[in-house]
Amino acid sequence: MKHKTPMLDQLESGPWPSFVSDIKREAEKREKNEAGIDYQIPREVCDDILGVMELTYEHKRTHWKHGGIVGVFGYGGGVIGRYCDQPEMFPGVAHFHTIRVNQPGGKYYTTEYLKKLMTIWDRRGSGLTNMHGSTGDIILLGTQTHQLEEFFYELTHDMGQDLGGSGSNLRTPSDCLGQSRCEYACYDSMALCYDLTQEYQDFLHRPAFPYKFKFKFDGCPNCCVASIARSDMSFIGTWRDDIKIDQATVKAYVGGEVPPNAGAFKGRDWGAFDIQAEVVDLCPTKCMSWDGQKLSIYNPECVRCMHCINVMPKALRIGDDRGVAILCGAKAPILDGAQMGSLLVPFMKVEPPYTEIKDLIEKIWDWWMEEGKNRERLGEMMKRLGFQKLLEVTGLEPIPQMVKEPRTNPYIFWRADEVPGGFDRDINEFRKYHLR
Numbered sequence: 001m002k003h004k005t006p007m008l009d010q011l012e013s014g015p016w017p018s019f020v021s022d023i024k025r026e027a028e029k030r031e032k033n034e035a036g037i038d039y040q041i042p043r044e045v046c047d048d049i050l051g052v053m054e055l056t057y058e059h060k061r062t063h064w065k066h067g068g069i070v071g072v073f074g075y076g077g078g079v080i081g082r083y084c085d086q087p088e089m090f091p092g093v094a095h096f097h098t099i100r101v102n103q104p105g106g107k108y109y110t111t112e113y114l115k116k117l118m119t120i121w122d123r124r125g126s127g128l129t130n131m132h133g134s135t136g137d138i139i140l141l142g143t144q145t146h147q148l149e150e151f152f153y154e155l156t157h158d159m160g161q162d163l164g165g166s167g168s169n170l171r172t173p174s175d176c177l178g179q180s181r182c183e184y185a186c187y188d189s190m191a192l193c194y195d196l197t198q199e200y201q202d203f204l205h206r207p208a209f210p211y212k213f214k215f216k217f218d219g220c221p222n223c224c225v226a227s228i229a230r231s232d233m234s235f236i237g238t239w240r241d242d243i244k245i246d247q248a249t250v251k252a253y254v255g256g257e258v259p260p261n262a263g264a265f266k267g268r269d270w271g272a273f274d275i276q277a278e279v280v281d282l283c284p285t286k287c288m289s290w291d292g293q294k295l296s297i298y299n300p301e302c303v304r305c306m307h308c309i310n311v312m313p314k315a316l317r318i319g320d321d322r323g324v325a326i327l328c329g330a331k332a333p334i335l336d337g338a339q340m341g342s343l344l345v346p347f348m349k350v351e352p353p354y355t356e357i358k359d360l361i362e363k364i365w366d367w368w369m370e371e372g373k374n375r376e377r378l379g380e381m382m383k384r385l386g387f388q389k390l391l392e393v394t395g396l397e398p399i400p401q402m403v404k405e406p407r408t409n410p411y412i413f414w415r416a417d418e419v420p421g422g423f424d425r426d427i428n429e430f431r432k433y434h435l436r
Contacts, residue, residue, distance in 0.1 A: 026127045052086070064083070068081055069167070077163070084096065099148075100140075106176065135165070169206065170204045175216070184306070185237055189219040190217075196361075210368065237325075243302065251293075252315075256272060336383060
């Protein structure tokens with residue numbers, strides 16, 4: 001290797017696979033080139049990656065810097081500029097950009113697709129990948145500026161594949177595998193994700209927002225994509241009728257004939273299944289009861305947390321009147337720290353062409369693009385301007401499900417058009433009865 005990396009080498013000494021070993025193997029592969037690939041990125045790049053990391057460990061600070069906007073012609077997103085602040089020492093990674101590729105729905109791949117993508121990336125990039133990034137995309141780590149247009153041409157023309165989102169735009173929408181495999185999915189998350197990705201392509205590739213905006217789609221409240229914590233607009237499958245109960249199978253769980261949690265904890269004796277302690281007492285709204293013979297659920301109090309269904313999946317099933325709940329404003333720490341999404345729509349049917357959903361999205365975007373500050377996420381603007389303003393711009397009526405916590409402000413402020421007769425009438429009435 002070109003650089004001495006004693007600290008990085010320690011990462012290879014443990015029992016687990018190491019990315020350091022992977023990078024060293026990639027360097028050897030590029031040097032030997034037994035496959036006869038026309039590598040545009042030489043092995044020295046792999047050496048310099050390890051050298052930069054070793055220097056980072058030594059100095060205890062990063063030597064990568066964000067280089068501003070870099071991309072392909074016609075696109076403002078999809079490529080993340082990455083530069084090293086020690087270009088003379090590490091010329092191979094003086095510019096070393098990350099590419100986001102729009103992942104397939106549900107992250108389903110064919111072997112042929114992966115082979116094509118990796119062949120292009122081996123030739124045009126470093127060969128390093130991250131499957132998948134936190135946004136959901138296929139992340140291709142490290143290529144040089146002069147390879148960007150060539151890579152993009154081959155990706156789009158040879159594979160019919162598109163880049164993902166980066167910058168102040170719509171980030172690549174991400175979904176769970178939904179109804180393709182999951183029995184709990186309350187709507188077709190893959191279909192909705194695909195439709196909105198196609199509908200809003202221009203927002204995905206040409207940044208027009210104050211800051212980034214993320215859609216994420218969870219087919220049920222188990223939230224496998226964690227949309228409630230990670231997306232500006234979260235679509236979570238839910239139902240509005242009753243949980244279906246098979247009382248005979250409930251008794252089979254209690255009697256030990258059926259293992260709880262779908263048998264997920266094999267290999268350890270957890271003792272007899274206690275439905276009172278493990279299901280009823282853990283219900284967050286205490287809407288369940290067990291009398292020794294029958295399990296009862298007071299469904300108006302159920303918040304669809306999925307715990308009881310996950311513990312006894314053969315006895316309890318989601319309802320039949322299914323749709324989606326829409327939450328807004330979640331994000332990881334940026335300005336005001338992490339925050340979860342706030343419930344905006346408790347229930348909406350999900351039916352193509354999704355006109356009702358798109359109307360809601362566009363009202364929110366119009367408001368955010370008009371009122372949002374630079375680098376201000378939707379959730380931060382909601383916090384600054386208030387949830388009431390969000391209701392005004394979307395035309396939604398306030399309902400109890402939207403209440404996150406009891407209000408702490410004792411005053412209620414009304415607009416003149418909300419008071420019959422206006423404020424003047426109320427003042428006159430006050431004077432008439434109280435200022436005699």
